[in-house]
Amino acid sequence: MARSGIYKSEVVRARNKLLASGQVPTIDAIRLELGNTGSKTTIQRYVKEIEEETGGNTGTKVSVSEAIQDLADRLARQLQDEAEVRVTEATGKHALKVQQLNDQIIALRSEANSTRAMLENTQVALATEQQAHAKTSSELNDALLKQAKLTQEVSDLRERQVREEQHRQSLEDKHKQVRESLEHFRQSSKEQREQEHRKHDQDIQYLQSELRNVNQALTVKQQETTQAHQECTRLLGELAHVQAGLHSAQEEARTLKQQNANLTHAQKQADDFGKQLVQMQAAFKLLEESETEMQLQVDGLASEKQRLELELVAARATLDAQKVLTDAILQRFDANDAVIGPQDITPQMQLPLVVAATKKAGISI
16 A cells, blocks of 8 residues: 655655666656655656756656646546545455454354354253253152151141040049049048047947846847857858959959059058958857857857947948948059958958948848
8 A cells, every 4th residue: 555645855866766777757657666655746746846946857848748648647647546545445444344244243153152052051951950840840749748648647646645645644543543542541441440449448338338237138138149140150151252252353453563562551451351350250160169158158249249230330331432442452452462361351341341241141230
């Protein structure tokens, strides 16, 4: 691309160089010597000024046609230079615009490739997400089923817990009732001992008064003694039946080991009652053997009969309660204990048994 401006000194040097080499310093020759730079109009103006400064031409006259031709050439060259400048500018602008368009195309292609890659990645991610969603849906269904199962199990466990709590409460109530029954039995036994002590004092007073009337009522007492002997025979039968019942209750009591500690006192009372039962059986046997000596022992029989009558009257009020307590105690004996015999029956157990036997025999107290 030619330069748009040149200096006058450059034109002078190029003209002098052409003249020195024997060439005609025309506009084209000078421009060629300048490296095809500069406007021909400018070169022509500088050449004209140089010629005027040097006193005109070198003596050579140029014809009008040559001058017109030279002017036409200079105009054509000037037009060509201007056209070249415009073409050069237009070409530069076009090249710049083409470069910009190419850059835009490259950017668009890069963006398209990026978008295409992103789309492919998105499609892959979508497929993966769909698979994950399907898997998650399956896991959700499994989790819902498991949750329903766990919910049912929790409900069952709660119901079971409620039942266990009710059962525990029932056991606590039963245990409380047993403790209350045992405490009531102890209190009743204590009251009974106190009553027996008071009755013993009353018996002494009563027997002292009866001794005064015993001679007059001897005949009546003999008849009562005979009847008492018969009733004692019945009592022996009832006592045997009671012993069988006690034996059966003892068999049932073997299954209740846990109440052994609470029934130690009751066991001791059962032992006392058994001893008294043996004594009663011995007394009954003695009555059978000493029937001929009833007259001599009528005072003792009357006293014994009176004592039994007083005990039966006192036991009537507590018969029902002691019967329930006796059954409960007999059911709670230790399974390792021996079978209860007559010697194992306490006085507290003797009284309810005697009352029951007396009622069964039809004796009115």
